Amino acid sequence: MDGNRRDFLKLAGLTALGATGASSINATTAAASTVESQAEASTGGVRLGMVIDLRKFSKNDALIERCIEACHAAHNVPDFGDDAKNEVKWIWSEDFETAFHSQEFHYIREDLKGKPTLLLCNHCNNPPCTRVCPTQATWKREADGIVMMDWHRCIGCRYCVVACPYGSRSFNWKDPRPAIDEITPDYPTRMRGVVEKCTFCEERISRGLEPACVEACSNDEIVFGNLNDPDSKVRQLLAERMAIRRKSGLGTQPEVYYIIDDPRTLQETAPAAVVEVAEGGDHA
Amino acid sequence: MLEKALTGNRTYWTWMFFLLAIIGAGAACWFWQFRTGLTVTGLSRDVVWGLYIAQFTFLVGVAASAVMVVLPYYLHNYKAFGKMTILGEFLAIAAVIMCMLFIFVDMGRPDRIFNVFLHPTPHSMMFWDTVALGGYLVLNILISRVSLSCERRGEPPPKWIKPIIILSIPWAVSIHTVTAFLYAGLAARPFWMTAILAPRFLASAFAAGPALLILLALIVRRLTTFDPGKEAIQKLAEIVTYAMLLNVFFVAMELFTALYSDIPEHVLHFQFLFMGLEGNNTLAPWMWLSVVLAVVALVILVNPSTRRSETTLVVGCIAVFGSLWIDKGLGMVIAGFIPSPLGKVTQYSPTAPELTISLAIYAIGILIVTGLYKIALEVRGQMKTEP
Numbered sequence A: 001m002d003g004n005r006r007d008f009l010k011l012a013g014l015t016a017l018g019a020t021g022a023s024s025i026n027a028t029t030a031a032a033s034t035v036e037s038q039a040e041a042s043t044g045g046v047r048l049g050m051v052i053d054l055r056k057f058s059k060n061d062a063l064i065e066r067c068i069e070a071c072h073a074a075h076n077v078p079d080f081g082d083d084a085k086n087e088v089k090w091i092w093s094e095d096f097e098t099a100f101h102s103q104e105f106h107y108i109r110e111d112l113k114g115k116p117t118l119l120l121c122n123h124c125n126n127p128p129c130t131r132v133c134p135t136q137a138t139w140k141r142e143a144d145g146i147v148m149m150d151w152h153r154c155i156g157c158r159y160c161v162v163a164c165p166y167g168s169r170s171f172n173w174k175d176p177r178p179a180i181d182e183i184t185p186d187y188p189t190r191m192r193g194v195v196e197k198c199t200f201c202e203e204r205i206s207r208g209l210e211p212a213c214v215e216a217c218s219n220d221e222i223v224f225g226n227l228n229d230p231d232s233k234v235r236q237l238l239a240e241r242m243a244i245r246r247k248s249g250l251g252t253q254p255e256v257y258y259i260i261d262d263p264r265t266l267q268e269t270a271p272a273a274v275v276e277v278a279e280g281g282d283h284a
Numbered sequence B: 001m002l003e004k005a006l007t008g009n010r011t012y013w014t015w016m017f018f019l020l021a022i023i024g025a026g027a028a029c030w031f032w033q034f035r036t037g038l039t040v041t042g043l044s045r046d047v048v049w050g051l052y053i054a055q056f057t058f059l060v061g062v063a064a065s066a067v068m069v070v071l072p073y074y075l076h077n078y079k080a081f082g083k084m085t086i087l088g089e090f091l092a093i094a095a096v097i098m099c100m101l102f103i104f105v106d107m108g109r110p111d112r113i114f115n116v117f118l119h120p121t122p123h124s125m126m127f128w129d130t131v132a133l134g135g136y137l138v139l140n141i142l143i144s145r146v147s148l149s150c151e152r153r154g155e156p157p158p159k160w161i162k163p164i165i166i167l168s169i170p171w172a173v174s175i176h177t178v179t180a181f182l183y184a185g186l187a188a189r190p191f192w193m194t195a196i197l198a199p200r201f202l203a204s205a206f207a208a209g210p211a212l213l214i215l216l217a218l219i220v221r222r223l224t225t226f227d228p229g230k231e232a233i234q235k236l237a238e239i240v241t242y243a244m245l246l247n248v249f250f251v252a253m254e255l256f257t258a259l260y261s262d263i264p265e266h267v268l269h270f271q272f273l274f275m276g277l278e279g280n281n282t283l284a285p286w287m288w289l290s291v292v293l294a295v296v297a298l299v300i301l302v303n304p305s306t307r308r309s310e311t312t313l314v315v316g317c318i319a320v321f322g323s324l325w326i327d328k329g330l331g332m333v334i335a336g337f338i339p340s341p342l343g344k345v346t347q348y349s350p351t352a353p354e355l356t357i358s359l360a361i362y363a364i365g366i367l368i369v370t371g372l373y374k375i376a377l378e379v380r381g382q383m384k385t386e387p
């Protein structure tokens, strides 16, 4: 775990530097690790991504709620309760079949059936939402690929919401502030009339922290990192496991991956404790 | 010249105050919406665009249709449209202003509207639509103003205006094409992902717009000594007929592609429109009414005897306008959101404030048309009663 954390901090440093120019990225990486600098040179910059390991989630996993809660509390996301019409959310859960709506799952593996699946902005590498925005209030940050939002520029036309194929964006139909339980002072609140969504915790990674939803996990259920670095944990997982992306056929290149292997494959790689967790949940 | 809209008889003023009352009610609702947020509408996280954007889309078509009188008159020297062109241009001005207002009331942060110009973004179709609509408004104001003041002085229009008029023709086509591109290039919304969308928009515009123009010309003829001429009305009726036939043909092509291929994400939207999905069939009765009206319209218009009789022609024009308004001003936009990209079906129906605001914007358009038509007729000395 400590090792991962160090890797991650290194990555965060890269991200922050990325904003200042490509040459400085290469210089620092060379100092940090030659392998990594080669990766940088060949693929160009950092590409942040996420791997959600569905093997490690069980049907009624309290972890799902913890992740949502961590994100929404950290980012002052309003909670309108049952009022679906005004709903605002950055990360939420749908059952597996809905999350991968465009695929058809007929004779699906038992443990995947109705499995709660966390959904958030995919920080698409080719995002249609930024393409349509008439004010550049949402844009892809070239240094690390995060799809950003400027709540002070957004005119609330909702064209980006229309263009996102994943339902990742929410519009503030009314003033969100009264619906925030406890306002986190070091993060801005939004006003009515603007669009918001997950920002990959851009404010946290610039301070060397992992995203809030990742931090809420205890066992690498969600892994975050640089997809351009072949040695990163995300890439290692993707190289070994079977992972899918939502609506990949649309060419948006989502950067959030879902591992859908059989949970029993955890035995091969993970310590015994993990297997117990998985069995305690799904396969009890 | 504008002062001519400020004098008039009792009927004129009663009508204008009636419109102003609706506008006042709409303004009050809008102010409430501005203070509370768009939550006062029926829109939701899944159905983010509704009545406002649908009216915008429909009215872009009405604005573009002015070209159907301008083109034959200026390019083919078709003299019968001489008296109609100004009506067409004035209708276009009113329609574009209504379009802009519908966009404005749909915005979450109308106070930041200038961000569109402060941060021009060529990769956004909305940017191009703003450019196209703004340009079209300027063109039509310029053209109608210059030709009308020349007419007043009894002079022929200056030579330099001719190329500007010619420019307004492709420009009219462009506004509706770009409006179709707002929808047709979105991978997220299979219902709109069809190359026929822009042609279909144009066909329906060239049917609904001239149909409205016929109705307006006949109303004006009844109220004043203005006479558009039988030939002009009949020519417009032919244009409506051909455009409506084309529109129905295009719709049939869309239906074939969607239903024969049987790809669920295409079929489901049509299923929602005409049959309803998961018990939500808010639009189905409307869509069937639209189909019936289209059939009625075509029977009247294609048949030469009913097309030539003014009474049946009026019925035909109302049917065309009604059918296309339902199709584009209700069905087209809303069905794009149902089902959602995650397959969810969400109910949408406009709320009372939403309807009042929409009605008020139409009242503004009618007010502008009334005022502008009055100016044109005053200049030509065709008002029945002097103020």
Ligand code: SF4
Residues within 6 Å of the ligand: A120, A121, A122, A123, A124, A127, A128, A129, A130, A147, A163, A164, A165, A166, A167, A168, A169, A197, A252
């Ligand atoms: S998931 Fe949606 S909002 Fe996020 S980057 Fe992709 S298209 Fe944009």
Ligand code: SF4
Residues within 6 Å of the ligand: A132, A133, A134, A135, A136, A137, A138, A153, A154, A155, A156, A157, A158, A159, A160, A161, A194, A195
């Ligand atoms: S709602 Fe805001 S972010 Fe989205 S397209 Fe409009 S201006 Fe851009």
Ligand code: SF4
Residues within 6 Å of the ligand: A070, A071, A072, A075, A090, A091, A120, A197, A198, A199, A200, A201, A202, A211, A212, A213, A214
């Ligand atoms: S990455 Fe950050 S902003 Fe995005 S869902 Fe996770 S906690 Fe929320």
